[in-house]
Amino acid sequence: MPGRLKAPTGRYAGKTAEERQAERRRRFLDAALRMFGDSPGYRSTTVAALSEAAGLSTRQFYEEFRTLEDVLAALHLQVNDWAEEAVLKAAADAADLPLVERAAAIFHAYAGNVTADPRRIRITFVEIIGVSPRLEQQRLQRRARWIDLIVAEAQAAAERGEAAARDYRLAATGFIGSVNGLLHDWSAGWVAATLDEVVEELVRQLLGILRPPGWSPDPTT
Known part of the structure; x- marks a missing residue:
């Protein structure tokens, strides 16, 4: 057309x-x-x-x-926008909290938003896959935005002395795969846990990245 x-x-x-x-x-x-x-x-x-x-x-x-592909593209962006808005609001509201509480608030906001309607998860993690090179590029671009958000939060925590000072991009890229995979599997009924337990596990994984063995806070920070 x-x-x-x-x-x-x-x-x-x-x-x-x-x-x-x-x-x-x-x-x-x-x-x-x-x-x-x-x-x-x-x-x-x-x-x-x-x-x-x-x-x-x-x-x-x-x-x-x-085309219908245009509809799917617009819907994929909308679902991601909803989740991003929830995360940014939670991050702003938790800005003054200690790292553990802030991370928990952010992940509760993300998980609560994307799992509130199972159809959102299917759009984001299932229907968008393998449709076309155009939509694959869009999917990767939106995932990159989530990686950027994690990197920004990690770097801010490092500047506050709450986390190790390092380049977090590679770790954030691997971690976002864990987030998406675990939430998808939980939503599909393949993980025997509550959503709170899923969020707690994600927070533990993130803290393991931010605070590796041997790291200790900088007393001068």
Whole structure:
């Protein structure tokens, strides 16, 4: 398809064209979360079925998106944005807490957000995999943002004398894989633990990275 159809302009039913467009987009993404994140899944969903689930027409679909892959891409970003907003708020609220309590608050916020709806986990860790080089690049870019966040928190802890001073990028890259894998497996019922126990394990792993054997706080910090 050469491009999206042109959406109508002007005010209708008390809403501007921009407001109507935002509402249509939200309805398509809400329907995609239900269908991609549960049944039938992204690969078995059609434009017609998604449009019907959203209560909209296929013409309206093509006014907002070019392909179903565009919908999945937008939904993947949205799910990550929700989790990022929760983490940044928790980090700000816990800024003055000791390292252990701050790390626990941040991980509780992340885990609570992504596991609040199992469909979010499926979008992030299952449906996005292997779709196209474009979406693989997007997935890796969003994962890099999480790595950057962990590195920034680790470096800040080191500057406060709460953690070892080192380059944390390699460790953060490995650790984010543990976070994602453990939360996915827990959500799928493959881990016999409570969510609190999962978070406690992640915090222990992170502290092991930040405070390796032999490290001790700098008394001058």
